[in-house]
Structure formats: C-alpha cells, structure tokens
Amino acid sequence: MSENLVISIDAMGGDNSPRVVIEGLAIAAQKNPDVKFLLFGDEGKVNEILKEFPQLQTVCEVRHATDVVSNDDKPSQVIRNRNTSMYMAIAAVKSGEAKAVVSAGNTGALMAISKLTLRTIQKIHRPAIVSMMPHRHGNYIMLDLGANTECDAINLAEFALMGNVVAKTALGIAKPRVALLNIGAEEMKGKEEIREAAQIIKNSRLDLDFIGYIEPHQIGEGVADVIVADGFTGNIALKTTEGTAKLFMRILKDLVKKSILAKIGVLFMLGVIFRVKKILDPRLYNGAMFVGLNGLSIKSHGGTDSVGYYVAVNNAIKMVRNDFVATIKSEIEKVDLEELSQEIIYDLY
C-alpha cells in the first residue's frame, strides 16, 4: 500500500462504530479513488459491514485489534495498552504506513497517544487542536481549542504559524489573515502573553498576514481567516458559539410552537431554514485536527453520521495531499521564536 496515499482509521471509535465509520469511508473512497485505508478494529465486525461496500473493500486493509478505548478511559491508562484500535491506528502513522489517522473515539486518549507516539515537531513546543467554523462570508479556522489550558507567547506565535498553514491547506486561502483573540483592539489591551505574542509575530520574518487583535464579536463578520487563542479561551469561545446558536434556535422554536400564524410562516421559509441549517450544519465542520505533531491526527465527533465522518476523513486527505506536516516543519525552521521572545522582553523592561 506504500505508493498510494494511505489514511489510518480507528474503526471502533465513536457512537455507532464501526458502521458509521465504514459508511463515511465509502463516501470518501468514491470521491478519492486513489486513497487507501488501513482499518484497525474488531476484524469480524468490520469485515461483516465492509462486505456491504464491495468498491470500498478493494481499497481497505483490515487489521485486528483486540481492545477498544472507551470514553471513560483515562489518558494515563490508554497510553499503556498497545492493543487498542486507537493505539494501533496511530502507530501506523508513526511507522510510516499511513500519513494521517482519523478516530471518533475519546479525545483525551487520542491526544495523549498521538503526542506520545508521533511526538511534537522539533522546535514546536505544543501541539494544538484546530477546527474550521463558519463566518458570514465563508469559513475560518480557530486554534487552540483545548489542548493547552495555559499558553505562553511563544506557544501562541507557534499556533499562528501552524494556523496559517492549516488555512492555506484546508481552506485554500493563498494569504490567510491571522489574528490573536483578545478583549480589546488597542495594543495594550488583554493579557501579557497575547501582547507579547503580537510582538513576536510582528518581529518574525514569517510570511504572515498578521492583522493584530480580533474581538469575539467580530469573528462572524469574516475579517480574519485564522483566530489564535490559548486552549482555554478557544474552548470557551467555541462552546459559547455553539450554545448561543442553540439558544437562538430554541427560543425561535418555543415561540413558533405557540403561534399558528408563525407555523404558516415557517412553511414559506422552509427554503431559507434549509439553507441556514446547511450553512451551520455541524457535520460540515467535523474533524478537529491535532497539529504540531510528526503526522496528522484527526478527531471526528463521536456522535456524527457517515457524512460527518466523511468530512473528517476528507480533511485528513486534503491536508496530506498538501504536505501539511512538511510545510509546518519548513516554516518553523525559518524562525527562532525563542530568540525573538527574548528580544522583546529586553525591549519592554
């Protein structure tokens, strides 16, 4: 399988595995006939479903894994068991058999095994979780979404660098506009590490279109393609967005239920409602990427369906085709962020 682009699959992760996984792969295989899949999981169960998809079967190789990582397993436990479908799927990237791994399993476990097995790229201090989200005129990417609760200025500058490559690769934007998430637009606002990161990015000779700070209420306007934050802040922003959209829909639904006129109105608006749902369809944004490792690890939502799983796999394929990991490596080679950071500290005090 070595001439082809190979993606490693944890066939047992997620709520309805391996069925949803295999159905998602069937779509991915149809759209990417040159890609091969290496599936890890319960051989019997996987092969039984795979039989239903003869075309997919020709591009799949199934390897038996005796164990499965459950959602309750702690990262410290799972890193010791090399017989889980998740561990084996990640190890296939480490060994070079596959270029990326996709799993719909336990997020903490996937991060822990990915970090331990694939190791962080040299000169990158911390891997980050990246995801794509919609704004008014298209999509943007945000990182970190939760891998690193606390970050220093160098971490943030590295996220900016990696995010820039993700936006080029996954969104196809030639010159992504990169911004740091902050609570004010003025230079002296917000946290010290954010202000320092802004200085490091500006002083670096990175070929970045750095547009400065962005406040959360501006994100939807589509003024930036890459939003950089520490993992705590990114996770707060992500979940607040999710919660507000849900609250909005719920208030609307609660009110429509009580009004016959509104129910008639909804009939006329079905087209618009359909399109709004399509724009905001969480399946289209499935596949959070762990970046900064020697190999790509992608987390699919555990509760997604075959379309959502396909999107995650397709992201993996797109990133590999564009040589994502190598690009990050060559970008980080160009700069010495540590040195830049020391210069800034010298400047400030």
Added chain:
Amino acid sequence: MSENLVISIDAMGGDNSPRVVIEGLAIAAQKNPDVKFLLFGDEGKVNEILKEFPQLQTVCEVRHATDVVSNDDKPSQVIRNRNTSMYMAIAAVKSGEAKAVVSAGNTGALMAISKLTLRTIQKIHRPAIVSMMPHRHGNYIMLDLGANTECDAINLAEFALMGNVVAKTALGIAKPRVALLNIGAEEMKGKEEIREAAQIIKNSRLDLDFIGYIEPHQIGEGVADVIVADGFTGNIALKTTEGTAKLFMRILKDLVKKSILAKIGVLFMLGVIFRVKKILDPRLYNGAMFVGLNGLSIKSHGGTDSVGYYVAVNNAIKMVRNDFVATIKSEIEKVDLEELSQEIIYDLY
C-alpha cells in the same frame, strides 16, 4: 435631599447626552416617584432639556460641571480632573449624598474614578463588572466581564459571593444557583485557579447554592443563575454570545432578502420576530454594575436610547433599595477566604 433615595447622574456621558439621559430619567421618575436625582453636567444644556419634563424637574437637582470625560481620555488622565461631570457624579456617592451613580461615559474612566473614589470594600480584593443576560427560561448574571484580566482563586470566590447577592437583588431569586465557568464538568478540568476556587467556595460556610462548573454551551439552558469567570474569560464569552447572535440574524436576513417566498413567510412570523427581538433586546440588559466598591457605580451603554438608560437607572434603584452594598459587606464578614485558600493549598500538596 437626604431623606429620599438619591441617585447621582453623569448627565454628559453617552452618545446623545444629555437628551437620552434626561428622557431615560423621566421614565425612571414616573415609575419611582420617591427617588431623587442629582445631575452633573453643563447646567445650561441640562436645564434646557429638563424644562420639557416638568414632573421630572421636581425631583432633580442640577449641579454644574465645567468638563466632560471623552471616550478617548485615558483613565490615568481622568482621575486627575475633579471638574468632570463623571468625577463629580461619583464623588456624590463618596460624600454620601447619593447611593449610586449612573454614567453612559467612558468605561475605563468610570472604573478608574469609581475605584479611586469609592474604594474597594474591606476584605474584597477586586471589584468586578456584572451584567444580566437572557437564557431559555429567564435571566442570569455573569461576572467578571472585564475589570480583571487575571484572577486568582480568592478573586473568583469573592465574585461568586458578590454574584450571589446581585442575583438575589437584581433577579429576585431567593437561592441563586452559582457556577464557575470552565471547559469541562469533571473536577480536575480547567485552570488551577478555577479548581481552587471551587474548593474554597465548597469549604466556606457561605450560604451559597454552588453547583460546580458550567460549560459555556450549557448557559443558555438556564441551569445556573450566577456565572463566575475571570474578566478576560467573561468578556470573551459575552462578546462571543453577542457576535454569534448577530451572525445568526445576518445569515437569516441575507437569505430572506434573496427569496420572495421567505419574505412572505416573514410577514406571517412578524409576531414571533417581535417577541424574539423583545427577549433579546439589548436595552433590557443595559446597565453593567461595578460591584465590590463602597457604593454602586453603573455603566450604561453609550449608544443606548431612553428606554435602555431607564433600565440602567432602574437597576441602580433596585440595588440600592435592597441595600446591596451593605449585604455584600455582611456576607464577606462571615468568611475568611484567605484562610480557606491556605487550607486548600495545604491539602493539595
């Protein structure tokens, strides 16, 4: 004016002052005939508009201020000029002439002068900015919304204590459910200061209904009445909510514009749209309160109208009537959060 409840007003703050201010006061005076207002600003301008509201005039006293704080003024400058309408309005709370001050002017300036003049309540380390917001079944309050970028565990515990009193006073909830904003529900998730704050609150003998951590996507469900965060996180959550609601409306509007059917549907849904707008009307949530000071300082949105300004003033009146500052003082007297914090550190290591 000493027998009556007196509210001090910075008549010159905000975009359309003093007109919007006076129109807002006219509504407030009608609903609270026993309240008196002490207005600071350009005597000529203020009196000219005040003439239009003879009933309001009987409960107002106007004092001339030669200067006005502008939106570009830095806090470090404004604290030195005692002749601004803002400074004089705050000083009236300090002197005891008024129980609370309302201003629609420069937020940073209002916070700086309020802190300097009114001083933080003894045993409270940091004042916080609180505001009310809507969830599915009613309203909740969140703090801090931006006064303190970095907070330690004791600060967060104090915010919980103060937020509890605000929810009782402003929302009229007998036993508010208090939660710490975090990125996971498990005890060990999130930042150290949040975990430590949870321990302090649990161990304190405060009469708080502390429900643990809340994740941002749960806020809209109405599971908590008080959400506690550091000022950076709170501000991020607030502005993300604002931005997502706007994005949602914009996507809907953009799509409706392109469809004749949808435009017809909107006609049928006008009732629902009207009610959604009413639920989410930002004017109803106007009036961010600076709490933790010896006296209450309330910031109205600079761009609000008379109804919004009235809401801010009404909040001030409600808080004063319920003896908000004295209640916080007596609550903080009951506990020694510092001592509790030391016990916990001892426990953990």
